[in-house]
Amino acid sequence: SCSGVICDTPIFMIGLEYLDAESGEKLLFGESASYSIDDLSVESLESEIEYSVTVDSTFTDKKSP
Structure with a gap:
């Protein structure tokens, strides 16, 4: 049973580059x-929920909008 628990956490892949x-x-x-x-x-x-973050510095696949 998943009552009271978020079972289907969305997974997002976001490409960010932090530059000065x-x-x-x-x-x-x-x-x-x-x-x-x-x-x-x-x-x-x-919701002020903190999500788990996994960072892959080697991921380079860029998709056009």
Whole structure:
């Protein structure tokens, strides 16, 4: 039984690139990155639920809109 439990958690794949606005330097995955994977979190603004995040720095498939 799944009563009281969210059983079908949606899975999303989102490609994000965090860059310094002035220098264009990568803030994640760069040689001198200012942030680490542990600094990332995803939270719903509507429900305030925090979601699990898995980061794959090698994923490069880009799809056109």
